[in-house]
Amino acid sequence: MAKKVALLQGNEACAQGALYAGCKFFGGYPITPSTEVAEVLSVELPKVGGKFIQMEDEIGAMAAVIGASLTGAKSITATSGPGVSLKQELIGYACIAEVPCVIINVMRGGPSTGMPTGPGQSDVMQAMWGTHGDHAAIALVPASCQEIFTETVRAFNLAEKYRMPVQVLFDEIVGHMRERIEFPEPGELEVIDREAPSVSPEDYKPYDSTKGQVPPLAAFGSEYKYHVTGLNKADDGFPTTKASLVDAEERRQVNKVLDNVADIESNEEYLTEDADVIIWAYGSTSRSARYAVNELRKEGIKAGLFRPITLWPFPNKRTAELAVQAKAIVVPEMNLGQMVFEVERAAKGNCVVAHEGRVDGDPLNPGQIMAKVKEVL
Amino acid sequence: MAERYELRFSGAGGQGLITAGIILAEAASIIEGKNAVQSQSYGPEARGGASKSEVIISDAPIDYPKATVVDACLAMTQEAADKYANGIKEGGILLLDADFVHNAPEGNFTVYRLPITRMAKDDVGREIVANVVALGAVIGLTGVVSKDAGEQAVLRKVPAAFKDLNKKAYNLGYSKGKELAG
CATH class of the missing domain: 3.40.50.970 (Thiamin diphosphate (ThDP)-binding fold, Pyr/PP domains)
Known part of the structure; x- marks a missing residue:
């Protein structure tokens, strides 16, 4: 059907x-x-x-x-x-x-x-x-x-x-x-539900790190009774100021993302293999950038597009690799300079990193990106 | 058909030009199976002000979703013509509501005039369908989608009680547009 x-x-x-x-x-x-x-x-x-x-x-x-x-x-x-x-x-x-x-x-x-x-x-x-x-x-x-x-x-x-x-x-x-x-059919896209606790309600601890980096979450209001707070807490959910517990929890909560970047990251590349200039763009601006890449190629300029779909965590590794390969990275954004700073950090000075911004309510158009590319090359 | 065909509908907010753009995008993408992107730009007002709707139609996937050089432009009011009837490509088309736009912008494109709002009011019977008359005229003039695809898309969009009215509006616009195209 x-x-x-x-x-x-x-x-x-x-x-x-x-x-x-x-x-x-x-x-x-x-x-x-x-x-x-x-x-x-x-x-x-x-x-x-x-x-x-x-x-x-x-x-x-x-x-x-x-x-x-x-x-x-x-x-x-x-x-x-x-x-x-x-x-x-x-x-x-x-x-x-x-x-x-x-x-x-x-x-x-x-x-x-x-x-x-x-x-x-x-x-x-x-x-x-x-x-x-x-x-x-x-x-x-x-x-x-x-x-x-x-x-x-x-x-x-x-x-x-x-x-x-x-x-x-x-x-x-x-x-x-x-x-x-x-519309994808049911079952065509993966749908993940949170892991439910495997222990009895009496033994349940909402932040039990022995259960892994992401402890199972019980439904609040069910027979699993636990405490929820915005304070630093121990594994049972109650507040603590004990240094070792606070430190371990803070680190676990950050590392559960940083240790799983490969699972979370998602990027798309277009004509980057031989590119001298990378346009690093996201959201609607990446569509202007793709148009610009095609036009620049017609003029003999080897342009390519790197498009993060996961913006955070930041695609450090691939951005760094592209900075070594390319002469320049142009970052068009509908702001006065935000992700460009992350790109600069990842590029480690290996190539020119330039920003092209727009904040007047009009879309950042392909012509604007093309002009910037020609300016930096 | 060209790889990328760009249309812009402009008029006063509340005239239904965004709806006209949506109907055209449906005709192209859902009924004819081409690629189409519809977008709009509008002010904070619910009525009045100048509003525009753009539709890009292409056989290939569409990257930049806004107009670059406009193939065909419609302006229903003088304010819309002043603000949005620009960037029309050489040899392109500009269709104006003859009663409301007296100063046509100049350029290397062909200007066509129809009393669109008056046709809706006097010939169809309701001024509110001026947007559908305009849509029919643009399709007749440009042939960007088939007459039938346009009509189907109009009928999918309107409530049952207004199907005849809109069909009449669309067909009147289409035949007048076709006449203009010669």
Whole structure:
């Protein structure tokens, strides 16, 4: 049978991906340009036995998502930069309490409320370092409507597998544009559910590191009773200041991501094998970059595209290799310079690294990237 | 068909130009099986202001989702014409609502005029279907999708009670567009 196809907006594809992944809870507060994610889920979640709550604000929404997830429901929220700023305290809570959840950030410009209907990519550092304290982060940056679907599914999988918040960032351009989507059949994409405890309720400890880097998470409110806090805690979930325990837990929570980069990382390359110049681009800007690569090749310039799909953890290894191979890496971003600093760090001075930014609400177009490439070569 | 064909629909917010773009993208991608990307740019207003919707259609996968050089552009208001009827390629097409755009932008493209809003109001009977008249005219003028694919896509989009009205609007626009194309 032919697959179901539809012309969907990126935001609608995100909601459909969440449903495919088995999402059962949305808590949020509407904000342009992300609102369609909430609109679709408000209609669809009740049909699959899920719950949709529009909370009083973004902070309450994030708290609701954490609470719902602890009870065992795969949970999501969708917002834009201003909303993510408000959620930061609770994102940190989800990090330390190790609560799986998915946060969609459809990026506009900014700071503050910025330009609600314009695109931006200026929340990419916030996705890593927005909440205080040492923590690991996973952030995915899809570039098409189909990929928003599959990456939303993957975001749930990573959240459940590593017991942590996962952010999916796409900009207003990809969020609002429409493309044909092929709906994957049930079972076609992997869907991961969090590991349930294998011990009896009496023996259960929510942070028992002898069970591995990611201890199993019991459903809160079930016969498994445990304590959840934002304080540094011992394996039973109760607060501790004992140095050895605090140190071990902090390191485990960061290393569960850093030790599994190969599993989490996802990149795409286009014509990089012989490239003299690499355009290092993500999200909608990577589509401009691909167009630019084709045009530059026609002019005899050996350009290639490196496109991270997992932005955090940062693709250190491959970026470093490309810096050795290429004469230059150009990093176009709809911001005034964010990921370019990570690229520079990974490049270790082995090639020229140049930034091309745009923050006026218009897309960063291929011509702008081509001009920058010619300038640096 | 060209590897990449770019269309831009522009007018006042609330006139349904974004919907017209979505319908065209459906006709191309879902009904005809080509690649299509529809995008839009709009202000914070729910009504008024200038709004545009762009549709890129291609036999190959589409990378950059916005217009680079526009093959065909529609402008329903003077403000939209001033703001968005630019970047039209040499030999391209600009279709204007004759009653609302009096100063056409200049360039090496062909300007066509139809009283689109008046046709919707007087000939079809409802001004609200001006966007569908315009869509029909653009398809008739450009042949970017078949007449039938366009009509199917229109009918998929509208509620049952309005199918006849929209069919009439689409067909009127299409035949006038076809006439203009000669």
